[in-house]
Structure formats: C-alpha cells, structure tokens
Amino acid sequence: MSNTIKYPFLDLATVNAPFIDAIHEATSRVINSGYYVGGPEVVQFEQKLADATGCRYAVGVSNGLDAIRLIFHAYIQLGRLRPGDEVIVPANTYIASILAVIDAGLAPVFVEPDIATLNLDTARLSEAITPRTRAILTVHLYGRTCYDATMADLAKRHNLLIVEDNAQAIGARDYRGKRTGALGDAGAFSFYPTKNIGALGDAGAVTTDDPDLANAVRALSNYGSDRKYHNIYLGYNCRLDPIQAAIVALKLPYIDSENAIRADVAKVYNDNISNPLIIKPQYSADGTTVWHQYVILANNRDRLRQYLLDHGVATDVHYPTAPHHQPCMAAYANLHLPVAERIAAQAVSLPISRCTSTADAADIARIINSWTDD
Numbered sequence: 001m002s003n004t005i006k007y008p009f010l011d012l013a014t015v016n017a018p019f020i021d022a023i024h025e026a027t028s029r030v031i032n033s034g035y036y037v038g039g040p041e042v043v044q045f046e047q048k049l050a051d052a053t054g055c056r057y058a059v060g061v062s063n064g065l066d067a068i069r070l071i072f073h074a075y076i077q078l079g080r081l082r083p084g085d086e087v088i089v090p091a092n093t094y095i096a097s098i099l100a101v102i103d104a105g106l107a108p109v110f111v112e113p114d115i116a117t118l119n120l121d122t123a124r125l126s127e128a129i130t131p132r133t134r135a136i137l138t139v140h141l142y143g144r145t146c147y148d149a150t151m152a153d154l155a156k157r158h159n160l161l162i163v164e165d166n167a168q169a170i171g172a173r174d175y176r177g178k179r180t181g182a183l184g185d186a187g188a189f190s191f192y193p194t195k196n197i198g199a200l201g202d203a204g205a206v207t208t209d210d211p212d213l214a215n216a217v218r219a220l221s222n223y224g225s226d227r228k229y230h231n232i233y234l235g236y237n238c239r240l241d242p243i244q245a246a247i248v249a250l251k252l253p254y255i256d257s258e259n260a261i262r263a264d265v266a267k268v269y270n271d272n273i274s275n276p277l278i279i280k281p282q283y284s285a286d287g288t289t290v291w292h293q294y295v296i297l298a299n300n301r302d303r304l305r306q307y308l309l310d311h312g313v314a315t316d317v318h319y320p321t322a323p324h325h326q327p328c329m330a331a332y333a334n335l336h337l338p339v340a341e342r343i344a345a346q347a348v349s350l351p352i353s354r355c356t357s358t359a360d361a362a363d364i365a366r367i368i369n370s371w372t373d374d
C-alpha cells in the first residue's frame with residue numbers, strides 16, 4: 001500500500017499533447033494578427049461551432065457561467081422573461097447553472113434527479129410547473145443528454161423556454177440523434193480546460209436559432225452595444241478571447257473522436273465493474289452520453305476513495321455538496337431534496353480521459369471489485 005498515484009484522475013498537459021503543435025501555430029497566428037479582442041478568429045470559431053452544433057448562430061463569450069447568464073439576461077431584455085419568473089433547474093448540478101438563474105433575478109425551482117441517470121427526472125417536471133414557470137434550464141450533467149419527449153411536450157404546452165446548460169456534453173445527442181446545444185431555445189457551452197473540449201483558459205459560447213437572442217447576447221456581452229458607441233442595454237464585458245477562440249476552433253473537428261476516447265473507457269468500466277457495493281451509471285453506447293464524468297455511487301464513498309487512493313487510483317467527487325446546501329444558497333437550505341443529497345453523499349468520479357487507457361480502466365475495475373469495505 002502506498003499513496004503513489006499510478007492512475008491519475010486528469011492531467012491537462014497530457015490531454016493537450018496531441019494538439020500542441022497546432023496550438024502553438026494558432027496562438028502565433030493570433031499574436032501576429034494584431035486582433036486581440038474580437039476579430040476574425042472569433043468569427044471563424046463561431047461559424048465552426050454553429051456548424052458543429054447544427055444551430056444558425058453561435059456567439060463566443062467569456063466562459064460557461066457567463067453564457068448561461070447572458071441567455072437569461074437577454075431573454076429579460078427581449079421581454080420573454082421578467083424578473084421573478086420561475087425557472088426549473090435540476091437539484092443535482094454544478095452550482096454555476098443555478099448562479100446564472102439567480103444572477104438574472106429569476107427564481108430557481110429545484111427538481112430532483114432520477115437516481116438511474118443522475119439527471120433531472122423529467123417525470124417530476126409537471127408537478128414543478130406553476131402559473132409563474134417560464135423556462136426550464138436543463139443540464140446535460142456528466143455528459144448525459146437531459147432532454148426527452150416529456151420535457152419537449154410540457155415546454156410546448158406551457159409555453160416554456162428550454163435553455164440547455166451544455167457545459168459537459170458537447171457532441172452528445174438526444175434520443176432522435178440531434179446534438180445538444182440545438183435541442184432547446186438556447187444552448188450554453190463552456191470550454192473550461194477540463195471539459196471534453198477545453199481551451200487553455202476560460203472560454204464559452206451561446207448557440208441558438210433565434211436571431212434576436214443571438215443579437216441580444218452579443219450586445220450584452222459587449223457593454224450592451226449593438227454598434228460602436230451605441231448602447232441599447234446596460235451590458236457587460238463577457239467577450240471571448242481570440243487566442244482561446246483559435247485554440248477551441250482547432251479542436252472542434254475532434255469532438256467525436258475525443259468523446260470516443262471517453263466512451264471506450266466507460267465501456268471497460270461498465271463491462272468489468274461488478275462489485276455489489278457499487279452502483280454503476282446507466283450505460284448506453286448510442287451517443288446520448290459523452291461521459292464527461294463516469295460517476296459511481298457507493299454507501300461509504302469516503303472509504304472507497306481512500307481504498308482506491310491506497311491502490312494508486314485518484315478519484316474526484318462531482319459534487320460533494322448539493323447546490324441548495326451551499327452557504328450562499330441559504331434561502332433554499334430548507335428544501336427537502338433527498339435524491340440530490342444522496343448523490344452528493346455517494347458519488348465518486350473515476351478517471352476518464354485521454355490520461356486513462358482501456359488497460360488502466362480494466363485495472364481500476366479489478367481494484368474496485370476487490371473492495372469489501374471492511
């Protein structure tokens with residue numbers, strides 16, 4: 001037993017190694033271009049992301065949180081949402097999803113996850129809808145698409161906007177084969193370095209087919225300006241850095257091949273983990289999950305993590321505290337959300353990236369199968 005890490009959780013230098021020559025070329029190109037805010041690299045990135053997603057418009061922005069914030073602020077500016085309107089959010093998500101809703105003056109309504117998918121349970125959607133509900137923020141958490149006919153029908157029937165938090169699921173598809181980011185009214189992307197397609201810093205984007213929304217997001221991200229020195233909104237500075245735009249753009253052709261690396265590891269975990277103390281994530285190979293994380297559940301999560309560490313396996317937890325239990329969310333602390341709380345207590349993320357070979361994954365599965373929790 002030792003704490004030497006034989007199976008690292010993630011190493012971003014390894015993740016970027018196959019792209020490193022292209023990254024040097026792209027960054028030099030931007031440096032030599034003389035365009036350091038906006039410019040042709042951002043325009044090209046936006047076109048490539050729109051094409052990859054199957055949306056009419058993509059707007060590059062500073063990061064994933066700002067992408068979601070700008071969508072909600074833009075809907076308010078366009079009169080499609082009003083402060084105080086209710087937005088359905090998943091109770092199990094990264095807190096940024098909910099921060100964006102609150103930042104725009106909207107009221108999050110938490111809906112429990114399905115323990116099988118760890119995503120918002122669409123069977124519980126209808127009971128959460130009130131006369132004040134105006135939107136659903138669906139989060140494709142851990143890379144698993146959270147969109148189905150139930151959600152689409154309810155949104156249509158109640159005239160609700162669907163906003164996708166697609167930070168973790170670039171390249172995923174829904175049950176019909178349509179890409180995430182193109183399923184609802186607007187999609188928010190993050191290219192934070194650990195995402196399936198990552199920048200070398202912060203980066204994000206908004207996708208939509210709605211020209212009014214695209215224009216409002218673009219203006220809001222640039223001081224509320226629709227043309228130079230003409231400000232129609234009280235806006236922000238949330239623009240995409242052209243160096244990051246160039247780096248993400250060169251990776252966009254590899255969305256499917258990068259996701260395939262994760263899918264191969266997920267398959268080995270799924271085929272080989274057989275410990276009755278462990279609940280594996282629902283498995284499918286149909287592209288409806290791109291395995292941003294491979295999250296297992298275990299009663300004694302902390303003991304499992306220590307055991308894995310003692311056997312050289314680094315793990316992580318996404319996320320150890322449910323959003324409504326964070327100190328900043330005191331207004332929601334009394335909510336009873338036992339499924340989300342159970343996931344926060346039991347989740348363990350196994351290594352899944354270019355840093356983990358399928359042979360590593362088989363080793364990790366064998367180590368997990370030997371765990372007896374005594």
Ligand SMILES: *Cc1c(COP(=O)(O)O)cnc(C)c1O
Nearest residue numbers: 063064065094096097167190192
């Ligand atoms: C990463 C992430 C965000 C925030 O993206 P940033 O680019 O880090 O601001 C939002 N939602 C989810 C689900 C995320 O995983």
